Amino acid sequence: MNFDFSDDLKLLKDEARKFLEDKSQPAVVRRVLEGPDGYDKGLWAEMATMGWTGASIPEELGGVGMGALGLCVLAEEIGRSLAPVPFASTMYFAAEALMAGGSDAQKKAWLPKIAKGACIGTFALAEGPGKATPKRVRTTFRNGVLNGEKLPVPDGSAANIAIVVAQTDRGIGLVLADLSHAGVRRDHVETLDESRKQARLTFANVPGELLGAAGDGERLLATIEQRAAILMAFEQVGGAQRCLEMARDYALERYAFGRPIGSFQAIKHKLADVYVATELARSNAYYGAWALSKNAPQLALAAATARVAANEAFWLAAKENIQVHGGMGFTWAFDCHLYYRRAKVLAVANGSTRLWKERLVTELESANAPG
Amino acid sequence: MDFEDTKQEAEYRANARAFLNKNAKPRTGKGMLYRAAHATEDVLGEARDWQKKKHAAGFAGITWPKEWGGQGLSAINQVIYDQEEAQFSVPRGIYEIGLGMCIPTVCTWGTQAHRDRYAVTALEGKEVWCQLFSEPAGGSDLAALRTSAVRDGDDWVINGQKIWTSGAHYCQYGVIVTRSDFDAPKHKGLTYFFLDMSSPGVEIRGIKQISGASHFNEVFFNNVRIPDSQRLGKVGDGWKVSLTTLMNERFTIGGRAGVDVDEFLELARGIELEDGPALKNPTVRDKIADWYVASRGLKYSHFRTMTALSRGDTPGPESSIGKLVTGPKLQNMSAMALDVLEQGGVITDPEVAPMAALFHQTLMTSPSSRIAGGSDEIMRNIIAERVLGLPADVRVDKDVPFNKVPTGKGGT
Numbered sequence A: 001m002n003f004d005f006s007d008d009l010k011l012l013k014d015e016a017r018k019f020l021e022d023k024s025q026p027a028v029v030r031r032v033l034e035g036p037d038g039y040d041k042g043l044w045a046e047m048a049t050m051g052w053t054g055a056s057i058p059e060e061l062g063g064v065g066m067g068a069l070g071l072c073v074l075a076e077e078i079g080r081s082l083a084p085v086p087f088a089s090t091m092y093f094a095a096e097a098l099m100a101g102g103s104d105a106q107k108k109a110w111l112p113k114i115a116k117g118a119c120i121g122t123f124a125l126a127e128g129p130g131k132a133t134p135k136r137v138r139t140t141f142r143n144g145v146l147n148g149e150k151l152p153v154p155d156g157s158a159a160n161i162a163i164v165v166a167q168t169d170r171g172i173g174l175v176l177a178d179l180s181h182a183g184v185r186r187d188h189v190e191t192l193d194e195s196r197k198q199a200r201l202t203f204a205n206v207p208g209e210l211l212g213a214a215g216d217g218e219r220l221l222a223t224i225e226q227r228a229a230i231l232m233a234f235e236q237v238g239g240a241q242r243c244l245e246m247a248r249d250y251a252l253e254r255y256a257f258g259r260p261i262g263s264f265q266a267i268k269h270k271l272a273d274v275y276v277a278t279e280l281a282r283s284n285a286y287y288g289a290w291a292l293s294k295n296a297p298q299l300a301l302a303a304a305t306a307r308v309a310a311n312e313a314f315w316l317a318a319k320e321n322i323q324v325h326g327g328m329g330f331t332w333a334f335d336c337h338l339y340y341r342r343a344k345v346l347a348v349a350n351g352s353t354r355l356w357k358e359r360l361v362t363e364l365e366s367a368n369a370p371g
Numbered sequence B: 001m002d003f004e005d006t007k008q009e010a011e012y013r014a015n016a017r018a019f020l021n022k023n024a025k026p027r028t029g030k031g032m033l034y035r036a037a038h039a040t041e042d043v044l045g046e047a048r049d050w051q052k053k054k055h056a057a058g059f060a061g062i063t064w065p066k067e068w069g070g071q072g073l074s075a076i077n078q079v080i081y082d083q084e085e086a087q088f089s090v091p092r093g094i095y096e097i098g099l100g101m102c103i104p105t106v107c108t109w110g111t112q113a114h115r116d117r118y119a120v121t122a123l124e125g126k127e128v129w130c131q132l133f134s135e136p137a138g139g140s141d142l143a144a145l146r147t148s149a150v151r152d153g154d155d156w157v158i159n160g161q162k163i164w165t166s167g168a169h170y171c172q173y174g175v176i177v178t179r180s181d182f183d184a185p186k187h188k189g190l191t192y193f194f195l196d197m198s199s200p201g202v203e204i205r206g207i208k209q210i211s212g213a214s215h216f217n218e219v220f221f222n223n224v225r226i227p228d229s230q231r232l233g234k235v236g237d238g239w240k241v242s243l244t245t246l247m248n249e250r251f252t253i254g255g256r257a258g259v260d261v262d263e264f265l266e267l268a269r270g271i272e273l274e275d276g277p278a279l280k281n282p283t284v285r286d287k288i289a290d291w292y293v294a295s296r297g298l299k300y301s302h303f304r305t306m307t308a309l310s311r312g313d314t315p316g317p318e319s320s321i322g323k324l325v326t327g328p329k330l331q332n333m334s335a336m337a338l339d340v341l342e343q344g345g346v347i348t349d350p351e352v353a354p355m356a357a358l359f360h361q362t363l364m365t366s367p368s369s370r371i372a373g374g375s376d377e378i379m380r381n382i383i384a385e386r387v388l389g390l391p392a393d394v395r396v397d398k399d400v401p402f403n404k405v406p407t408g409k410g411g412t
């Protein structure tokens, strides 16, 4: 039994934490949150220099070749620090989609650029409020061009390329589009978490290329959502863990009725519950990481389990962190709301808890997970 | 990252599996829970036979040092054996307390003569031990106990009452913590012994549980004499010795804790609701997902612990999450199971109730999982204090002579 990350990856994680504690302090997150920039360009460039944007990309395509596990440990630290960079869109979605469904030519065209930090990618699925099911997607890809509107698209204003989910003659397809084309219009759309900005993308006869074979879209979409769910779960676990620590530290510092609030059981037990939820989410994420790295047949179930656990843990940790901070927790000046915002945005970014619970039970109905 | 055993672990697993295949029946869907709660002579006899076989094959006392008559192997071997055993239907629940808590305390604090006399006999299943800790005045607050021990020549004379003593009615020996000094602060005046349960003056009365079974007892001590040679630790050091017992609380990471998602799926497949099979109902599905996530989260947490164990680390207070997650899950799952049976959910007749009333039994036994061995609230305190580093509860009984500590009415 070796259900843990290797020593090399733990080292990477330590380095990532130190780097982000220095370079992605709350002040940096706030600068993006409160300003016009879509992300922190300096931070993103440094991450690329360190090879983070190539972590999961094979060496022959310009990456570092650490595989999915490398991405998992980085994701956790990014989640912990709330780093205001388009890492999730680029790495968990665009790069994963290219690796899962791209042709050799498509991979060669874009993955080396992503690895170098010269290309930001994103994934465009939603078309406004409600679930964009394969049947309901209205954006089209016909005769080699995209038409329609995607909203919201994470990092949509910053991205160089997008993987766009669109109707084709054979069901939905995943379409790779270069967003520098004149037919692409981008409008910033206000969201809950402006530390990672999102946009409305409008496509008017924008040329694109299908990922994978015609008719393969639904399967590919499911795979990408599953892989991203696991990677994102690590971000969420990192965020939840940080909330727990913030709440714990404050509970030790803040006195009421002549004693630290952390000596009241209502606070102790609340934080014990947050600890339990975070540990369960972490362990489920680890199993997801294993399934991801082995491309195991259990991937679908592992992803749903990791996703549900992480959604719930981060949300619990973020809201109870505010609660433990009392009035201070409700101020703009304290950092609690940064996590509260991120928790909710991540919880709907790739399918809600409700949706993934349904997927989980559907998987259980067909087969019980071995092991 | 993998789940593979090392070569030695795989060999050990294969040996355990071979032993089990030869000597036990595989656990199948129904009737999977061995009813240790109803400890009839039959069950006790089977348990004794099983323990004897385990011992003969070298699967008892796996982690105990050789000087105690154990196998001298590591915790990972125990986990592997437990994982394998969990797939078989074998008698459980009779030796856990003795072998998991009592004998390790006797061996840690006693003499080599004690070890020679008691350890192997217990390991072979010939003698069963119980834990006489809780009292009407102290369960969570164990150190509030009042059973008195007074020195008289070479003996101690014990008077008082223990309660909730599992298995006292079939045990030959017990470990007991008593108060030898009522003027000392409460944790300082305790002394620890072991005793023969057939000593004159020991009276055992079964307590009927909410499930109807009588698994635990009241034990009364009326001038019971215990030789000083059966004292463990110094006079007044009973609390320290008790901690050895409590810390040895069996580390059951490979084992199975009752019904789980598989059993619920089996039930939900077969029951029709207003809109079709229960398994298709969105509310039911939502709950199934919750339980699955909790159950898998624990399982993978155990894998992480096993990884640490196989590197030689010792398990920390982190492992208390298991009990805290499983107890409420068992209770909620069985409640939901009865809900989907609608009006028929009241029927406990195993001939009529689905799955031989497995969920009904769980409904009535699960409250104890949230109380025994540290209540949910105590487990949360442990996590808050020992894992998160939050302050201990404010205490009004510290540094006060025991006989000046306020007491209430409940339980006493």
Ligand SMILES: Cc1cc2nc3c(=O)[nH]c(=O)nc-3n(C[C@H](O)[C@H](O)[C@H](O)COP(=O)(O)OP(=O)(O)OC[C@H]3O[C@@H](n4cnc5c(N)ncnc54)[C@H](O)[C@@H]3O)c2cc1C
Residues within 6 Å of the ligand: A265, B097, B130, B131, B132, B133, B134, B138, B139, B140, B141, B163, B164, B165, B166, B167, B216, B368, B371, B372, B373, B374, B375, B376, B377, B378, B381, B393
């Ligand atoms: C099935 C079963 C088997 C048992 N077997 C044995 C045995 O073999 N030997 C033995 O010695 N004992 C045994 N026990 C006793 C068990 O250890 C105690 O029941 C348990 O520790 C709780 O103590 P209590 O019953 O006195 O409840 P109390 O301590 O009175 O607790 C009542 C309630 O108060 C809460 N509470 C108490 N203290 C605190 C606190 N500090 N903070 C917050 N809440 C608190 C508890 O969580 C609980 O909800 C067994 C119990 C059960 C149910």
